[in-house]
Amino acid sequence: MNKLLAAPVAVVLAVSLAGCTVMDIVGPRPNREIMALSRQAAADGALDGAYGELRRFHSQQLIDEALRLCGTQPDGTVPSSCDVDAAELAGAELPTAESVDNLVTATIAAAGRVPAESVDVVVAQAIDAVAVEEVDLESVGLTEVADEAAVLRARELLLAEDQLRYGLTFALAYADDGLRGRIYDLLEASRERVVALKALLPESSAQSPEQIDTPAAYTFREPDTEPASTEEAAQLVSDLQRGLVDQWRLAAAQADNDAWRRDAIYFAAHAQRV
Structure with missing residues (x-):
């Protein structure tokens, strides 16, 4: 009798599930790569100081990203199959990242595996982590930029740096002592990035120190005046600096090769730390 019933039951199940996927039956799951990054961030959160605090924030941010990717049910709630216990993550038995360089390396690897819409979140976290401490641009440029798209983007950012310095020279004319010191710091930081960036590009030896120190003339871009x-x-200085940082962060997020993404992460962190 059991054997006779087995076939009809199997047919009924097959018919009822014919239009379903496994995800329809058990529900969505948090993205594994995102959650792995969250566990590492939670482990790093055990460290003291600003870095540990930032990494605890990163862990929660990645949980939120995983939940966002899971989507919501008709009533607006997250599917129960996507439940994530932040306390459990905080207790993850993982070693802390040995260095921020290791974190950047892990981020670059993960950027190729996480959903495309999550890459900017992951890369932004690496930039913010690098920017916690003084950024040494000797960490960039282990190899010359050779990829055509990366070279084009690097040249666009050289133009952006030149436009920043051009705008800052106008702000100097109306700056008080405090703002003047801020402008000089931004000019020096920009020069450091320009020197490092030109060293990555083909035929960089043709660039003289005078060309680096003297920005070309540009018109102001809207809405800057x-x-x-x-x-x-003061407002111009703030807008110019914020715009430049945004361009560097976007370059890191949109990089299409690992070497350029690594360099862009460090350049972005250097720019936003000033």
Whole structure:
């Protein structure tokens, strides 16, 4: 009798599940790569100071990203199959990252495996982690940029650095002592990036120190305008710096090869730390 019933039951199940996938039956699961990064961030969160605090925030941010990827049910709640216990992650028995360089290396590897829509989150975390401490640009440029797309992007960023310095020279005319010191710091930091970036490009030896120190003339890009007061100069400096940092962060997120992504992460961290 059991054998006779088995076939009809199997047919009924086959029919009822014909339009379903395994995900329809058991529900979605948190992205494994995102959760692996979250566990590592939670482990790093055991460290003291600003770095540990940042990594604890990163762990929760990655949990939120995993939940976002899971989607929501018709009532707006996250599927129970995607439940993530942050406390459990905090107790993950993982060693802390030995160095921020290791974190960057892990991020670059993960960027090729996480969903495309999550790459910017993952890369942004690496940039912020590098920026916690002083950024040494000797960490970049282990090999010359040879990929055509990367060379083009690097040259675009050289232009952005030149435009930053050009705008800062206008702000100097209306700067008070405090703002003047800020501008000089930004100019020096930009020069450091330009020197390091040109060293990565083909035929960089043709660039003279004078060409690096003297930015070409550009028109202001909307909505930036030439300042006419100390307040306007301060606003221009803030807008120029924020815009440059955004460009570097975008370059790191959109990089299409590992070597250029690594360099862009360090350049972005260097720019936002000033």
